[in-house]
Amino acid sequence: xxxxxxxxxxxxxxxxxxxxxxxxxxxxxxxxxxxxxxxxxxxxxxxxxxxxxxxxxxxxxxxxxxxxxxxxxxxxxxxxxxxxxxxxxxxxxxxxxxxxxxxxxxxxxxxxxxxxxxxxxxxxxxxxxxxxxxxxxxxxxxxxxxxxxxxxxxxxxxxxxxxxxxxxxxxxxxxxxxxxxxxxxxxxxxxxxxxxxxxxxxxxxxxxxxxxxxxxxxxxxxxxxxxxxxxxxxxxxxxxxxxxxxxxxxxxxxxxxxxxxxxxxxxxxxxxxxxxxxxxxxxxxxxxxxxxxxxxxxxxxxxxxxxxxxxxxxxxxxxxxxxxxxxxxxxxxxxxxxxxxxxxxxxxxxxxxxxxxxxxxxxxxxxxxxxxxxxxxxxxxxxxxxxxxxxxxxxxx
Amino acid sequence: xxxxxxxxxxxxxxxxxxxxxxxxxxxxxxxxxxxxxxxxxxxxxxxxxxxxxxxxxxxxxxxxxxxxxxxxxxxxxxxxxxxxxxxxxxxxxxxxxxxxxxxxxxxxxxxxxxxxxxxxxxxxxxxxxxxxxxxxxxxxxxxxxxxxxxxxxxxxxxxxxxxxxxxxxxxxxxxxxxxxxxxxxxxxxxxxxxxxxxxxxxxxxxxxxxxxxxxxxxxxxxxxxxxxxxxxxxxxxxxxxxxxxxxxxxxxxxxxxxxxxxxxxxxxxxxxxxxxxxxxxxxxxxxxxxxxxxxxxxxxxxxxxxxxxxxxxxxxxxxxxxxxxxxxxxxxxxxxxxxxxxxxxxxxxxxxxxxxxxxxxxxxxxxxxxxxxxxxxxxxxxxxxxxxxxxxxxxxxxxxxxxxxxxxxxxxxxxxxxxxxxxxxxxxxx
Numbered sequence: 001x002x003x004x005x006x007x008x009x010x011x012x013x014x015x016x017x018x019x020x021x022x023x024x025x026x027x028x029x030x031x032x033x034x035x036x037x038x039x040x041x042x043x044x045x046x047x048x049x050x051x052x053x054x055x056x057x058x059x060x061x062x063x064x065x066x067x068x069x070x071x072x073x074x075x076x077x078x079x080x081x082x083x084x085x086x087x088x089x090x091x092x093x094x095x096x097x098x099x100x101x102x103x104x105x106x107x108x109x110x111x112x113x114x115x116x117x118x119x120x121x122x123x124x125x126x127x128x129x130x131x132x133x134x135x136x137x138x139x140x141x142x143x144x145x146x147x148x149x150x151x152x153x154x155x156x157x158x159x160x161x162x163x164x165x166x167x168x169x170x171x172x173x174x175x176x177x178x179x180x181x182x183x184x185x186x187x188x189x190x191x192x193x194x195x196x197x198x199x200x201x202x203x204x205x206x207x208x209x210x211x212x213x214x215x216x217x218x219x220x221x222x223x224x225x226x227x228x229x230x231x232x233x234x235x236x237x238x239x240x241x242x243x244x245x246x247x248x249x250x251x252x253x254x255x256x257x258x259x260x261x262x263x264x265x266x267x268x269x270x271x272x273x274x275x276x277x278x279x280x281x282x283x284x285x286x287x288x289x290x291x292x293x294x295x296x297x298x299x300x301x302x303x304x305x306x307x308x309x310x311x312x313x314x315x316x317x318x319x320x321x322x323x324x325x326x327x328x329x330x331x332x333x334x335x336x337x338x339x340x341x342x343x344x345x346x347x348x349x350x351x352x353x354x355x356x357x358x359x360x361x362x363x364x365x366x367x368x369x370x371x372x373x374x375x376x377x378x379x380x381x382x383x384x385x386x387x388x389x390x391x392x393x394x395x396x397x
Numbered sequence: 398x399x400x401x402x403x404x405x406x407x408x409x410x411x412x413x414x415x416x417x418x419x420x421x422x423x424x425x426x427x428x429x430x431x432x433x434x435x436x437x438x439x440x441x442x443x444x445x446x447x448x449x450x451x452x453x454x455x456x457x458x459x460x461x462x463x464x465x466x467x468x469x470x471x472x473x474x475x476x477x478x479x480x481x482x483x484x485x486x487x488x489x490x491x492x493x494x495x496x497x498x499x500x501x502x503x504x505x506x507x508x509x510x511x512x513x514x515x516x517x518x519x520x521x522x523x524x525x526x527x528x529x530x531x532x533x534x535x536x537x538x539x540x541x542x543x544x545x546x547x548x549x550x551x552x553x554x555x556x557x558x559x560x561x562x563x564x565x566x567x568x569x570x571x572x573x574x575x576x577x578x579x580x581x582x583x584x585x586x587x588x589x590x591x592x593x594x595x596x597x598x599x600x601x602x603x604x605x606x607x608x609x610x611x612x613x614x615x616x617x618x619x620x621x622x623x624x625x626x627x628x629x630x631x632x633x634x635x636x637x638x639x640x641x642x643x644x645x646x647x648x649x650x651x652x653x654x655x656x657x658x659x660x661x662x663x664x665x666x667x668x669x670x671x672x673x674x675x676x677x678x679x680x681x682x683x684x685x686x687x688x689x690x691x692x693x694x695x696x697x698x699x700x701x702x703x704x705x706x707x708x709x710x711x712x713x714x715x716x717x718x719x720x721x722x723x724x725x726x727x728x729x730x731x732x733x734x735x736x737x738x739x740x741x742x743x744x745x746x747x748x749x750x751x752x753x754x755x756x757x758x759x760x761x762x763x764x765x766x767x768x769x770x771x772x773x774x775x776x777x778x779x780x781x782x783x784x785x786x787x788x789x790x791x792x793x794x795x796x797x798x799x800x801x802x803x804x805x806x807x808x809x810x811x812x813x814x815x816x817x818x819x820x821x822x823x824x825x826x827x
Contacts, residue, residue, distance in 0.1 A: 381601030
């Protein structure tokens with residue numbers, strides 16, 4: 001399965017290049033939330049798509065009350081352009097597979113005011129509206145699928161697109177994850193005492209919680225021979241996808257990371273690879289005390305080989321973009337494969353000894369051959385979705 | 398990867414719908430021979446500027462949780478998750494092997510109270526091995542999932558996937574957090590409600606409560622979501638990611654969900670779940686057959702929808718015979734007489750009454766409009782159309798074949814064939 005194009009809208013701005021530059025420049029994009037009044041909140045940080053980038057969306061996609069709808073369309077257009085595919089055309093079978101956590105519900109947040117809720121319109125009750133702008137800008141002749149399995153949404157969307165192509169249902173799959181910064185989520189995580197006050201520090205002994213973010217990531221998938229027939233080279237390939245559930249607790253991962261271990265093994269089995277073949281584990285790594293330790297142990301167990309698995313999390317830089325997180329991380333993984341660079345744990349100061357079974361990448365990152373990347377995601381409800389990406393050379397034959 | 402079309406057989410159906418105590422009730426309601434109960438209810442949203450609304454709505458539907466489900470913590474679950482869990486347990490129990498069922502409860506223990514237990518047993522005995530446990534304690538209590546344990550349907554077979562469709566799950570909880578953010582100090586929102594404010598509460602609840610560790614996916618959006626859940630389940634099963642699956646859909650009515658529903662229909666509430674497993678040559682029962690998902694041109698929606706239905710029907714009249722590679726099936730089909738796709742009703746989930754009426758002009762059998770019969774289920778509508786088709790097939794003389802179709806205003810559409818063994822079908826792609 002070839003990845004022929006990528007697109008992104010993130011805290012770094014519009015475009016994949018802005019995202020990758022932020023990664024390599026080790027920019028930490030968490031900061032005070034400006035979109036909502038957070039003055040009464042003990043933790044007031046988030047990651048917002050910069051206001052200048054939001055303004056710049058006007059020249060890229062039609063207007064819509066939902067920022068998420070516009071992020072999604074902008075990233076999809078970039079992905080198709082990157083793949084050398086027109087946005088419109090009835091001759092091809094193009095499907096859209098979109099992952100989200102809250103869809104348009106954050107529209108409701110805008111009515112939160114002193115003493116009550118001034119309910120704006122109806123769009124927050126119609127999740128399908130999230131796709132409005134995408135449908136105006138991209139001609140979807142195949143299925144449109146909106147997945148909302150929790151924070152694994154981006155990987156779920158990529159996996160659904162892979163299945164659709166493998167079955168011959170579509171020729172092109174636009175696979176996306178998208179999210180809009182939500183005051184409801186900030187309020188929820190405040191009550192759960194799960195927010196970091198200043199910085200997300202995945203796998204650090206002093207990690208204190210996560211910080212919500214937003215954006216959209218897109219992978220355009222096609223059969224390899226279709227990309228080659230157009231005279232292009234795939235950017236990378238999806239080697240395998242696997243999904244599972246912890247079946248344990250609505251908010252806590254299984255203490256043994258059962259679901260994650262299962263998906264890691266599932267990906268390796270399907271790809272015919274071993275633990276030692278994985279060059280980088282792009283971790284879920286939210287920076288919460290409980291989750292990171294479980295994830296580190298599960299990865300060490302699932303990838304036990306001749307060397308400790310090489311692990312880093314991007315959430316120290318980009319926060320947790322929820323529905324967009326896994327898709328944005330997949331976009332970064334594609335670039336990591338192309339550039340032979342493993343991003344670092346930029347905010348890591350003192351590695352947690354409980355994470356000793358994994359090789360935490362130093363903040364500066366590592367320039368090293370990268371042939372395979374494992375990217376995992378999980379969230380509330382216990383759903384886990386993992387993808388294994390590989391370099392372009394073998395895809396192109 | 399195995400072909401996905403025709404790969405699933407239905408082993409159990411669980412329903413929590415108003416006026417439905419067994420599968421044939423659903424057929425009668427959607428077919429229009431009886432009316433679904435509904436009443437004008439008042440919906441309010443305190444601490445907001447939303448005015449109270451009096452609206453014709455179904456329900457409220459009671460979960461009627463089957464005996465044997467661990468009750469601890471159930472009261473903290475959202476209503477829609479409870480409906481989903483009850484429907485899933487019922488479907489799973491109905492699909493469990495009979496020896497486990499007998500082990501769980503002797504015949505003398507069968508509660509006879511509640512609606513039509515005899516109908517349910519008849520269904521189990523004669524309806525081509527698709528079993529149905531009704532919404533009544535009688536039906537579900539027949540089997541009994543061990544508290545906190547795994548039923549016969551899921552035990553020892555490998556990963557069991559859970560796929561669920563809903564557009565209303567978590568919405569009332571999301572709105573509650575927003576209201577609390579407005580009227581309470583930060584940090585005082587309920588830590589229980591927040592995690593339930595996403596769409597995936599039903600799928601997560603079913604997975605956690607039933608110990609199902611296979612893929613866990615939630616589909617939302619418009620009415621095609623439920624068909625997509627079934628199609629994705631077929632793909633998980635076909636590529637070996639799951640051995641079996643519970644696939645369901647649900648909707649609940651609140652002041653909040655009304656904002657997303659069409660005003661022309663009753664606001665519908667309820668849940669349904671199908672227990673599905675890979676179809677093997679020679680298996681009896683109801684099967685999920687060919688499907689097609691497509692993005693229609695919304696400016697030509699009527700024309701392209703008609704074309705979609707025509708393409709789903711066999712050219713030149715009935716196609717006879719069983720699917721390729723089904724030798725035993727061919728024999729059964731030959732002796733039982735074959736039915737044509739479309740000889741039964743086509744069940745359509747769509748918000749456009751005119752569009753559905755236009756489809757009646759190209760479909761040889763009757764066209765049943767789910768929303769006009771039961772109301773607007775949001776993203777659960779397409780699944781309910783399939784559930785009704787399964788119930789119809791199970792109650793009709795085999796071979797029987799019919800179409801379930803979902804069309805969204807955007808043009809996103811999905812159609813699936815549901816049939817009993819021996820009916821005309823084909824693995825070819827439409």
